[in-house]
Amino acid sequence: MIGAIIFVVVFISSFAFFTFKILKIRRNILLGQNVNLSGNKGERLKTMLMVAFGQSKMTARPVPFILHFFIYAAFIITQIELIEIVIDGATDHHRSIWHIVEGSFLGSIYTFTINFIEILSVLAFVATILFLSRRNIIRLARFQKPEMKGWPSRDANLILFGEITLVTCIMLMNSSDVALQTMGVFQRTDTLLVSSQLAKLWEGVSMDNLMLMERIGWWGHMLGILGFMVYLPFSKHFHIFLAFPNTYFSNLKPKGQLTNLSAVTAEVKLMLDPNADPYAVPAPDPNAAPVKFGAKDVHDLTWKNLMDAYSCTECGRCTSECPANITGKKLSPRKIMMDTRDRLEVVGKNIDKHGKDHKDGKSLLGDYITEEELWACTSCNACVQACPVNINPLEVIIELRRDLIMEQSKAPSSINTMLNNIQNNGAPWQFSPMDRANWAQEMNT
Amino acid sequence: MSTTPIKVPTMAALAAAGETADILFWVGCAGSFDDRAKKVTKAVVKILHHVGLKYAILGTEESCTGDPAKRAGNEFYFQMQALQNIQVLNMYGVKKIVAACPHCFNTLKNEYPELGGTYEVVHHSQLLQQLMDEGKLKVAGGSFKGKKITYHDPCYLGRANGVYEAPRDVISKLDAELTEMKRSKAKGLCCGAGGAQMFKEAEKGNKEVNVERAEEAMGTNPDIIAVGCPFCNTMLTDGVKHFEKEATVKVYDMAELIAQANEL
Missing domain, CATH: 1.20.950 (Fumarate Reductase Cytochrome B subunit)
Known part of the structure; x- marks a missing residue:
């Protein structure tokens, strides 16, 4: 008894x-940003049954x-x-x-x-x-x-x-x-x-x-x-x-497709509109949150990125297939996910102790993940392909790069050169756009 | 190689003549400016011309798709490029696009629709396969008989978009022996150029990615390493040179191989 x-x-x-x-x-x-992954129930269920229940990606x-x-x-x-x-x-x-x-x-x-x-x-x-x-x-x-x-x-x-x-x-x-x-x-x-x-x-x-x-x-x-x-x-x-x-909640789109930032679209459309008044001040929206590009800390990532981090069992298949890691670079996709989880755990504990607006002066980018790691990525999707539970480290890497470039203007100088060339010449190299079809002229002689 | 001059039509010229093209050939920056990639561009044009497809290019109206900017994290520059390109493409009423660069292909196919640019986009391997299936493009076998070819999957064609068979189908028509590397298809190893790496020095490590990949490719003892991407082409050519094997191992785009076989 x-x-x-x-x-x-x-x-x-x-x-x-x-x-x-x-x-x-x-x-x-x-705590992550909202992203709507509610559609395609049939396909989602099928993916879950195949990949999680059926362990299909483990067979590799x-x-x-x-x-x-x-x-x-x-x-x-x-x-x-x-x-x-x-x-x-x-x-x-x-x-x-x-x-x-x-x-x-x-x-x-x-x-x-x-x-x-x-x-x-x-x-x-x-x-x-x-x-x-x-x-x-x-x-x-x-x-x-x-x-x-x-x-x-x-x-x-x-x-x-x-x-x-x-x-x-x-x-x-x-x-x-x-x-x-x-x-x-x-x-x-x-x-x-x-x-x-x-x-x-x-x-x-x-x-x-x-x-x-x-x-x-x-x-x-x-x-x-x-x-x-x-x-x-x-x-x-x-x-x-x-x-x-x-x-x-797997990504059902082609792996090569990155998200388009809609806040940027509105801005760019305004810039390209010949009828737009460049001096017009848009009516301020009192409810609008300040627009931020990319992710500096865990709450800037989507909830799916954060769920990815908690789903990781650190098997390291991603890292063992990563071309950067194979060739001795600091980048390890597994570490990207482990850092995200570790940081999220710290943020969670801070909320428990000090309330939800507490700032500890740290962030995922910088204190956990370094620029060197991010710039080693070739966005080849080998890590995404390798993960047996469909974690996507590449999405996190791209979001952090977006913060580096768009919020901090921090990039290797060669990347800045490439970006300037795209803006000025419409090509990543310094060639005149007028020479773009020279090869066609060569064919006509 | 024949040297018959070909006049490559532009969308603007066709529009001025009140005509349209059935398919737009998206040349891409590498294909337009890089000396090595320009040869691939010319091979694609020769094939398009040879099969009598009603094609055109944008010429000087084409601009970078924005892929390297996007992958580097600069969404502004990407969308500036994308929205301007979409304006041009929509102005000409473009329906179908063939790209000889998997990065352009991926961006046009996957990232432009949401911004207002929806087209049927194919990689040149898919177009070649289709032309062969329809009997419009026949490959004169023979010149590659007994040669060993290994095919390197570009990440943005393979893993990113699941196109593994079309390039292999095209190459198999050459009557050569197609050998696979251990890391191929979904497990293919990157050449090291993607994600804007092409435009920067590699981070600190103990080996270059292209050397690792070229080593693996040469492990199959090929006469030819076939590629389908201008960046992979550069990276693997450099990788082969690293081992001083450029005299015996050639890196070719599959379009060049088909053009060579047909003596175009």
Whole structure:
């Protein structure tokens, strides 16, 4: 009874904390500029099912795809067994669903499901070990980049150790359960493929110790799952939730298409209008917000850019395909997204502490992301293509460049030369526009 | 190579004669001014002339699409260019455009419609493919037989707009052996010129992007590296020179290859 009460309290408070954190993250994301991504529901749903649920972009790298799929599938399917674990915990029962379904058709589904979970758990266990060795023994290059030093690497390892603990606990629970069944203590289930093998290890262990092991397994798994949930919003592992909305709100336009700033259009149209009075002062609109071009800080980005940042699991596929990064430049698209999230977290904490108008004198551009990184980008879209959850680092890079150029007039001198040439000669090089068709004359002789 | 003079019609001249063109050839700044890219421009014109398409250029009325300004972050300069170009294009009632530069192609196709310029825009690889499919353009095989060609995907044609097959279809008509680099199609590696990089020094690093890409291309032991973009052309030509292989490995635009095969 005490156990059940403790369980219910822990369970409810974990959920409450998780909800609290989710609402914080939602608030942070909504600090971004509005962008209407509500249309094309069918195509959006399809993209989400393919990319997030179906993991379609993971297949580009087959080995990690398979290993990741084991963990992903095990995680999803284990939630079914979790239902029984939760009911057991709250009601102080043992295998309460089995009690109901035993002997019926549903009973065979129960056995099939538990066995399915057991096999996937073993596969996930193996995958986790391989993932850990990839990071810590093989030391795969994309996990050793400068932005992965410290917390990001610890975060990744913590999650992997957490997964090992979860699988170990559930296997401990089921195998001691099977051993107790043989002793006649617990009601018999049908054969559980993996735990019946493991139960052989427990031959000679006393009934009391087996009971204790079963409880350790149960509580370990339950607290592990709840701990995992509480930890998620602090971790890059949050992608397991945000991958779904983030792919739903994917960019559906061609990757080469950048946004046109409508504030600029109005201005340029006025400049090009021969009938416009250049000295006319436009009627001031008291409600108009000052027009700003590009992004200097996170709140200048769109909410989708900010959701991208929270969806990033720091796998580094973007960075490993980035031509700038491959050739030793400072730019790493993954770092662009990690910086955006880190900055947004700081801005969020400032709001919690000092109210929503607080300024800490820092900004994403300058204090987190440097000009050198931004100017290394070739806008080739390799990072956008590589991301398994359709994050778009290029959009952030372009928005920051817009601030550099249009708000701060800061650009490498060669870029300024190119811009001046476009304005004066209608070409990025210094040629006379009158010579534009000289090649055609050459063809006519 | 024949040297028959070709008079390239301009939209203005056609309009003055009360005529219109079926398709506008958007030459682009590189194609107009860069000596290497001008050869590609001429090859495209020769093909258009050869198949008897009713085409025209804007001539001195063409101006930069604004792509490098936009990618550098200067939306003002981009829209100044875009709105002026759209005025000209709409004045001539242009319906269809072919561009020999993926950057122009991308900007005209994707970024102009919202500003009032909606046209059917194709890259020259797509036009060549279409002409071949319709039987209007036949490729005299033979001259490339036994040659190895590898094709480099331009980012703004491939990933940016999903055009991977048209260039390969066109090249495959040459009767040569088309070999793929490890990083091709959606995984193609940039030449290093996009996003206004063409006009600036590279940031500090340990290698030039074009050298990395040229190295990969030469790893397929090609006789020819085929491209579909004037910037990729420059970058890869320089990359090949870096390895002092310019005598054995040639960088050509696919339009040049087709023109060569047909001895235009």
